[in-house]
Every structure is written in structure tokens, then in C-alpha cells.
């Protein structure tokens with residue numbers, strides 16, 4: 001199959017996930033194109049069999065570049081076999097309020113872009129203290145104390161389950 005991956009990232013974890021998907025799907029014999037949402041802006045996904053979109057949640061929103069791409073290619077994306085990977089820290093836990101929040105994020109994404117991805121999956125992201133600016137560093141330190149007290153002082157922590165992601169990609173592309 002011809003598969004297009006379009007991603008947006010702020011600190012890099014979604015880029016890592018998109019590159020992993022690229023490697024996995026390529027190894028499975030698919031012809032895969034990987035672009036950031038900004039690079040993909042004018043690329044009509046109509047010539048691809050499947051489209052994987054990925055973005056991460058920051059203060060309840062996905063990246064503007066991803067939304068711009070979805071709006072620009074709304075007609076083709078609405079017809080395409082789309083998988084949306086929503087990357088967040090809420091997905092690393094089991095707090096019902098956090099999961100409700102994630103559903104609201106996806107609902108808002110659809111409202112704002114006019115695109116309802118055919119399949120949505122939530123993927124746990126990471127604390128990347130080494131990539132944060134001053135404000136993010138202290139805000140995320142506070143969140144870490146609330147959500148995971150095993151996170152050491154300013155230490156990066158990845159929650160992405162690569163095995164589960166591989167199974168998900170295999171299932172979607174099969």
C-alpha cells in the first residue's frame with residue numbers, strides 16, 4: 001500500500017513516533033511517505049491508500065500546523081482511510097477525567113478542521129524536560145509531582161509503549 005504519514009510535534013516525541021511508524025510500515029513492505037504537517041501542506045493525500053495523522057496535545061489543543069493541513073486537505077482526508085494518533089501524557093494514565101479531556105480534544109479537532117479521522121488511537125507521550133523552556137519546565141515539574149512521583153527531578157521519561165504501537169500499526173495496515 002501507499003501510505004502517507006503527516007505529523008506535528010512540539011518537543012519531538014510525536015516525531016519519534018512518526019519515524020517509528022515509517023520504519024515499521026516500510027519494513028512491512030509498504031511504500032511510505034513521511035512529512036511534517038508544514039511540509040505536507042499542499043500535498044493532496046488522494047493518491048495514497050491510507051493516511052496516518054499524528055499530533056500531540058498541549059493545553060488541550062493539537063498543533064496549528066496539523067490543523068492547517070487537515071483544513072487544507074479536508075475533502076480528500078474525509079474520504080481517506082485515516083488513522084489519527086493523538087499523543088499525550090493523559091494517555092499514560094487511567095484518570096477518567098483525563099480520558100474525557102482527550103475525547104474533547106479530538107472532538108474539537110474535528111470541529112475545527114471538518115475532518116473526522118476514521119480511526120483514533122491515543123498514544124502515551126513523554127516528559128522531555130531537556131527540551132522545555134523555562135515556563136514549560138516548571139509547569140511540567142509540577143504536573144510530574146501530581147501524576148508520577150517516580151519521575152526524578154527534571155529527568156526525561158518516555159511512556160510510549162512501542163510494542164503496543166507496533167501491534168496497532170500492523171492491525172491498521174493489514
Ligand SMILES: Cc1cc2nc3c(=O)[nH]c(=O)nc-3n(C[C@H](O)[C@H](O)[C@H](O)COP(=O)(O)O)c2cc1C
Nearest residue numbers: 010011012013014056058059060088089090125126
Ligand atoms: C506545555 C505543555 C502542555 C501540555 N498539555 C497537555 C495536556 O493538556 N494534556 C495532556 O494529556 N498532555 C499535555 N502535555 C503533554 C504532551 O502531550 C506530551 O509531553 C507529548 O509527549 C508531547 O509530544 P511532542 O513532543 O510530540 O510535542 C503537555 C506538554 C507540555 C510541554
